[in-house]
Amino acid sequence: MTSPVIELRDVGRAYDEGPPALQAASVTVRAGEAVAILGPSGSGKSTLLNLIAGLDRPDSGTVTVNGVRVDRLGEAGAARYRRESIGMVFQFFNLLDDLTVADNVMLPAQLAGMPRAAARRRAGDLLETLGIARHARAYPGRLSGGQRQRVAVARALMNRPPLLLADEPTGALDQAAGEDVARLLRDLNDEGQTVVVVTHDLRLAESCTSRTIELVDGRVVADVAAAR
Template identity: 60%
Template sequence: MEYTLWARGLRRHYGSGPSLVRAVDDVDLAVAPGETVGIVGASGSGKSTLLHLLGGLDRPDGGEVWLAGRRLDGLSETAAARVRRRGIGFVFQAFHLVDELTARENVELPALLAGTSRRAARRRAEDLLERVGLADRVGQLPGRLSGGQRQRVAVARALVNDPGLLLADEPTGNLDSAAATDVLRLFGALRAEGRTVVIVTHDSRVAGTADRLITMRDGAFTDETVLGRPAAGSAALAGLDL
């Protein structure tokens, strides 16, 4: 089988001697096309560090990361940035939207950076914002949006270049219960349509959208559970054809 994402012997350590921290310690991971993998564990277990390594945002001290058959960890920063721009969509707990840009401009920015024409990027951004329920907010700045709305903009932005892999780091971590439910439905829709997703989360409801759940402790994987997959036509996913 060819995997969308594959990592072997991945390590990231900080410090030395008695102060050595094994943030990620000899991790192996293979994610199949269309699979949603949830990674859970206590704070400080290494989840976010692992996600940054998998997405090429940080370099490992050892091991390999492969994305769609191409080794990512050995690329120059410029080459890695090109791969990330086209091949990976990121969703962060803190949204990381550009405050001076409207919702539409935030979503279309990665497409413009990838070389898409302004007209096509705008059309794609508006389509995605409509699909995440924000058609009436395209011209709003992030400061005028609720936390849940900002995270939905972030999800739309992550999808604008139609990446083969979506990486999400605590996507409901800064949201209240109602907003988290909206974002949960988005990830349920992504799973139902067969996108490849890796989610780091403390939220058991988000973890429940995964096909496979991996527990992490002290930088290593300690347990793995295969979960059931809900029907794609579930009422909870109605109207979210992403």
């Protein structure tokens, strides 16, 4: 059995107002899995994602990702951890409009200290693999939503992270573009990439993952594996 990439143990997180966002939540994701975190608005999905990404800290429990105790990291350590271990894809792409597609993709590698020539080669390979190499010199504003999300995926994969996190990756796309991105995530997982998709869309979960973890009121209420 493959080793865990993510281990959350009895994690709790509460904010100033309202009920806890997470309550004694335990989640394990192994290398090579494609897992969907499902639940309605307010169920704790975003909090769970932020804890995995080192953007937030739990009030109780432990968060370990790729062997790193994320809940113990300071600000600088968390930033380094994200550069080295996490690729993130967002609902609204978060691309920089004043940079070309290639420069957007190269940015994480340059922040990590990769020489520019090596970063450009890696970016070119990713854009070719993802079918958008012809747009390398274009600016994001000239691309369709589906193309911009492919650029965002390329950027997320730039530093070869062991874990790819996708936060509602099809939420800003039309149906055809959403299905295209779902196929892309499925193909990446078929090649061995560990993928966690946070979504409220059961159809997306069923199309690109083989395991669903459901949250309700901050608690894990179901963890189901299904043949894809």
